[in-house]
Amino acid sequence: MSHTIKKIAAIGGGVIGGGWIARFILNGYDVSIFDPHPQAKRIIGEVLDGAERAYGKLFQAPPCKKGKLIFCDSLAEAVADADYIQESVPERLELKTGIYAQIEAHARPDALIGSSTSGFKPSQLQEGLAHPERVFVAHPFNPVYLLPLVEIVPSDVSDKAMIENARAFLEEVGMKALVVRKEIDAHIADRLLEAVWREGLWLINDGIATTEEIDDAIRYGFGLRWAQMGLFETYRVAGGEAGMRHFMAQFGPALKWPWTKLMDVPELTDELIDTIASQSDAQSGHMSVRELERARDDNLVGILLALKGNDWGAGALVAEMDKRFYEKAHDGVRTEEGALDFAKPLDLHTARVAPDWTDYNGHMTEHRYLQVFGDATDAFLALIGMDKAYLAGGHSVYTVETYIRYLDDVPAGTDLRLRTQMLGCDEKRLRICHEMLSGEDDHVVATAEHMLLHVDTNASRACPFGSPLKEKLGAMKDAQMALPVPDHAGKGIRVIG
Amino acid sequence: MSHTIKKIAAIGGGVIGGGWIARFILNGYDVSIFDPHPQAKRIIGEVLDGAERAYGKLFQAPPCKKGKLIFCDSLAEAVADADYIQESVPERLELKTGIYAQIEAHARPDALIGSSTSGFKPSQLQEGLAHPERVFVAHPFNPVYLLPLVEIVPSDVSDKAMIENARAFLEEVGMKALVVRKEIDAHIADRLLEAVWREGLWLINDGIATTEEIDDAIRYGFGLRWAQMGLFETYRVAGGEAGMRHFMAQFGPALKWPWTKLMDVPELTDELIDTIASQSDAQSGHMSVRELERARDDNLVGILLALKGNDWGAGALVAEMDKRFYEKAHDGVRTEEGALDFAKPLDLHTARVAPDWTDYNGHMTEHRYLQVFGDATDAFLALIGMDKAYLAGGHSVYTVETYIRYLDDVPAGTDLRLRTQMLGCDEKRLRICHEMLSGEDDHVVATAEHMLLHVDTNASRACPFGSPLKEKLGAMKDAQMALPVPDHAGKGIRVIG
Numbered sequence: 001m002s003h004t005i006k007k008i009a010a011i012g013g014g015v016i017g018g019g020w021i022a023r024f025i026l027n028g029y030d031v032s033i034f035d036p037h038p039q040a041k042r043i044i045g046e047v048l049d050g051a052e053r054a055y056g057k058l059f060q061a062p063p064c065k066k067g068k069l070i071f072c073d074s075l076a077e078a079v080a081d082a083d084y085i086q087e088s089v090p091e092r093l094e095l096k097t098g099i100y101a102q103i104e105a106h107a108r109p110d111a112l113i114g115s116s117t118s119g120f121k122p123s124q125l126q127e128g129l130a131h132p133e134r135v136f137v138a139h140p141f142n143p144v145y146l147l148p149l150v151e152i153v154p155s156d157v158s159d160k161a162m163i164e165n166a167r168a169f170l171e172e173v174g175m176k177a178l179v180v181r182k183e184i185d186a187h188i189a190d191r192l193l194e195a196v197w198r199e200g201l202w203l204i205n206d207g208i209a210t211t212e213e214i215d216d217a218i219r220y221g222f223g224l225r226w227a228q229m230g231l232f233e234t235y236r237v238a239g240g241e242a243g244m245r246h247f248m249a250q251f252g253p254a255l256k257w258p259w260t261k262l263m264d265v266p267e268l269t270d271e272l273i274d275t276i277a278s279q280s281d282a283q284s285g286h287m288s289v290r291e292l293e294r295a296r297d298d299n300l301v302g303i304l305l306a307l308k309g310n311d312w313g314a315g316a317l318v319a320e321m322d323k324r325f326y327e328k329a330h331d332g333v334r335t336e337e338g339a340l341d342f343a344k345p346l347d348l349h350t351a352r353v354a355p356d357w358t359d360y361n362g363h364m365t366e367h368r369y370l371q372v373f374g375d376a377t378d379a380f381l382a383l384i385g386m387d388k389a390y391l392a393g394g395h396s397v398y399t400v401e402t403y404i405r406y407l408d409d410v411p412a413g414t415d416l417r418l419r420t421q422m423l424g425c426d427e428k429r430l431r432i433c434h435e436m437l438s439g440e441d442d443h444v445v446a447t448a449e450h451m452l453l454h455v456d457t458n459a460s461r462a463c464p465f466g467s468p469l470k471e472k473l474g475a476m477k478d479a480q481m482a483l484p485v486p487d488h489a490g491k492g493i494r495v496i497g
Numbered sequence: 498m499s500h501t502i503k504k505i506a507a508i509g510g511g512v513i514g515g516g517w518i519a520r521f522i523l524n525g526y527d528v529s530i531f532d533p534h535p536q537a538k539r540i541i542g543e544v545l546d547g548a549e550r551a552y553g554k555l556f557q558a559p560p561c562k563k564g565k566l567i568f569c570d571s572l573a574e575a576v577a578d579a580d581y582i583q584e585s586v587p588e589r590l591e592l593k594t595g596i597y598a599q600i601e602a603h604a605r606p607d608a609l610i611g612s613s614t615s616g617f618k619p620s621q622l623q624e625g626l627a628h629p630e631r632v633f634v635a636h637p638f639n640p641v642y643l644l645p646l647v648e649i650v651p652s653d654v655s656d657k658a659m660i661e662n663a664r665a666f667l668e669e670v671g672m673k674a675l676v677v678r679k680e681i682d683a684h685i686a687d688r689l690l691e692a693v694w695r696e697g698l699w700l701i702n703d704g705i706a707t708t709e710e711i712d713d714a715i716r717y718g719f720g721l722r723w724a725q726m727g728l729f730e731t732y733r734v735a736g737g738e739a740g741m742r743h744f745m746a747q748f749g750p751a752l753k754w755p756w757t758k759l760m761d762v763p764e765l766t767d768e769l770i771d772t773i774a775s776q777s778d779a780q781s782g783h784m785s786v787r788e789l790e791r792a793r794d795d796n797l798v799g800i801l802l803a804l805k806g807n808d809w810g811a812g813a814l815v816a817e818m819d820k821r822f823y824e825k826a827h828d829g830v831r832t833e834e835g836a837l838d839f840a841k842p843l844d845l846h847t848a849r850v851a852p853d854w855t856d857y858n859g860h861m862t863e864h865r866y867l868q869v870f871g872d873a874t875d876a877f878l879a880l881i882g883m884d885k886a887y888l889a890g891g892h893s894v895y896t897v898e899t900y901i902r903y904l905d906d907v908p909a910g911t912d913l914r915l916r917t918q919m920l921g922c923d924e925k926r927l928r929i930c931h932e933m934l935s936g937e938d939d940h941v942v943a944t945a946e947h948m949l950l951h952v953d954t955n956a957s958r959a960c961p962f963g964s965p966l967k968e969k970l971g972a973m974k975d976a977q978m979a980l981p982v983p984d985h986a987g988k989g990i991r992v993i994g
Contacts, residue, residue: 014737015735015737028825046787050790050791050794053791053794054794054795054797054798056849056851056909056910057795057798057851058798058801058802058815059815059818059819059822060819060823060848060849060851061819061820061822061823061825061849063822064821064822064825065825090747091747141718141719141722142734142735143790143793143794143797146721146794146797146798146801147717147718147719147721147722147797147811148717148718148811148814149713149714149717149718151714174814174815174817174818175814176713176717176811176814178710178713178714178717180705180706180710181704181705181706182703182704182705184703184705188700188705188706188710188711188714189714189715189718189719191696191700192693192696192697192711192714192715192719193719193728194696195692195693195695195696196689196692196693196728197728198692198762198763199688199689199691199692200689200728200729201762201763201765201769201773202763203685203688204769204772204773204776205763205769206679206681207678207679208677208678208679208681208685209677209678209685210776210779210780211729211730211773211776211777211780212729212776212779212780213675213677213685214685214689214727214728214729215726215727215728215729215730215780216646216673216675216727217646217648217675217685217686217689217727218686218689218723218727218728219723219724219725219726219727220644220645220646220673220675221638221644221645221646221686222638222644222686222689222690222723223720223722223723223724223725223727224643224644224724225638225644225720226715226716226719226720226723226724227716227720227721227723227724227800227804227810227811228716228720228804228809228810229712229716229810230711230712230713230714230715230716230720231690231693231694231697231711231712231715232697232708232709232711232712233708233712238512238639240511240512250587250588265695265698266695266698266699266702268698272698272701272702275701276698276701276708279701279707279708279709280708282707282709283707283708283709283712293547293640294547294550295807295809296640297547297550297551297640297643298551298554298807298809299803299804299807299809299810300551300640300643300644301551301554301555301643302800302803302804302806302807303724303799303800303803303804304555304643305555305803306796306799306800306802306803307724307725307796307799307800309799310792310795310796310799312725312792312795312796313724313725313726313796314644314645314673314724317645317671317672317673318555318556318671320671321556321671322556322557322558323558324561325556325558325560325561326557326558328525328558328561328562351557352553352556352557352558354554354557356554356806360888360893361888361893361895361954365871366867366871366896366899367864367865367867367868367870367871368864370863370864370867370899371864373864374862374863374864391857391858396857396858398858398903399863399903400902400903401900401901401902401903401990402863402867402899402900402901402903403898403899403900403901403989403990404898404899404900404901405897405898406895406896406897406898406899409957413553423992424992424993425993426993429993431990431992431993449990450990451990451991451993457858460906489990490989490990490991490992491989492900492987492988492989492990493898493900493928493946493947493948493986493987493989494948494987495920495921495928495987496921496922496923496926496928496948
């Protein structure tokens, strides 16, 4: 890393400025902030809280030591000893140029100055400055602490080494720096956004769609694709084996169709098609269309599962589908108390090994065994009546001991069936075991034994089972305990060496 | 569900038709397909393979019984007894109307007919038909088996009950049905896509950006947002506490700015602003801006983690950040062999309880304990020299038994420290235990004991430790075994009841 940036100044701490501050501070950098808004402290504090919450979920590593946030009474104080200055004031050119004149009066002449402007060109911001060469656009996307893109736009007078230094620094705080080769109004991303915004306004204006319908058209459809591949790589894959040139031939004519008639569109000359096809080769040619398809599908599956975890948008639909598939799979499986024969081990759960459950050996990793056993334990607890109401009443059942034996490898995609047996219970304790079965021969791939304790969750201590758990356990106890005890139960790990 | 659709016909089996077929079949529906393309069987088979692979990852439920795929020699045969017909032939109007005439000649008059067209209006497809009322647009998005959006577009002559029936059916196969209120060229989503496509072509034509740069501007930025919220909800959140009307006032003027000068843009009248603000209230008003922000951040975190799992795009950047944070956290932690004192238990791993590691009790769920213990075991194995080269040589170490005691609740956000001790080893086996510590007083929240077995992974059987594992274990054995054995080791779960 060539940059030696240590101290940062932020001018403006709204949604965007606050997002920058959060990214810098949570990456360990001190930030001096100047924002005359009377509520600036509260607003920045709220953005920071949101960012810390998000980072706590996003990163497994312990957080690094936070940088200091210093509120300054003047712009002069904030920029005085800054190595990097990020300007995020409202989008009015005369306001911004006034700020730049002030920065220049008080900052070191070699301090880098990035602007969050979404529309202005760097040459507009540089006008009239003694050191215009260190001013550039560094345009981020909301929420700045989570979205990695930053468009770095230099002008003709920008200092190449300074731009390179800014790029290295912004990448070091986790961003994807896109250095734009030619300055234009609104850079790259906002031109695309503005195009969609215009079209969206027309659709509403003409009574074709509401804001919600437009949003749904995005987030259930192409928006999912664009989180992982953009416009051109997506179309390259859609073009199939024939590739980008074929796609252009197929969809190029649409530019002449009625819905484009009011627009100024570029002519699809052979030269432009050649440019696009060869740029696409340079971008994606290292992967075959089949490989790209698989990468796309894996990414979409991951995104859908992430949204499923939040019961949101397209992920909520996946959760519903999964529920329907489970219902179909469990048709004919007896789970109601009356239909279960307690004189046999209990079939209460099935699972399938997900592809991301495997480890470097290519088999299901050890904690996923326990996840499946834990789900089977939950199914047993549901059977004896531990439902939401029981939990809400301040009682629960905690696992206090677990003993697992791993007997066979289980690759991704394997269907697993769990067989559960109650080994004993007393006033407060419950001992159960599971066998994990696989294959047409139902061979045992792993076993687990658990000691569970009934607890008063408010007092955090053990207490006797309440109704209906007590009665349900009593009803099955004799039949279950008459079954032979599996040979793996009651054992511990032996001493060796 | 009011629909009684059982048999489906597909006319055309390219990328889109094949995607429809996959979605129908994997939801248990039989499909008759007619496609005269000589390679149709191979192409559809490949799409189906991809879809089955994706569904295997997407759903935890066991797959439902697949529908039958029947290849037909004629269109007449395919549609004869169909309840629902999906047309996905190339985008040429005269080709499509010819197909509709043939369908009408051979299908039941009450069969529903959906078209995959991305551009034509339903009235154009209905022209000249005796039963135009059952023809509508059902426009999906590639890959059809994964992306839920389908735009259902009726015309003025469409039968409302039939449209409702189509909607119910397509939702039953997991789709998000967006019934478009007014037919226009390209419906809704493709108008937005076409706007971005036009702007993208300009950027390339004018030498501003390459296909890769445009794609990066999407997938590292707003594309991530659009997988979960669309244009308007995103801007509502960005507008902050002041809401949608404020956002419009702030960004509306951009429509008059230079980059829009060649475009026909709607005038932002008070009436249009009112319409947008009240539609946005109807869409998102049930959540406060703060709640929307949290939902957005949780979704973005999930999406980023999903992409991190595939080491792709924005997720690959998160992986790099995580690595840097770990490096910072481990600065000063001695992990090199020489610096470790084997006469003490070993400090080899730390972890932090992620928010989604908790269960319905609000504490770390049981299998996440084992995940952290497993990571500590991996750190121990790395210490004794089990690296990628050792694994590539056809040897590994498998866990064969695990005994865990859960001693204390651990809420989300808790920092954990692991203390590891070797309890014994022989030629092929290794016995270790871990204590999981938390808090300033380093109290023990859980313990684990593991028996590990050294294996020849090709032969799938135990074999003696090789170099350097054997030597490294030998070097630490005496010192480690001189330590007192923890009282939890060598125990099993007791018999009760």
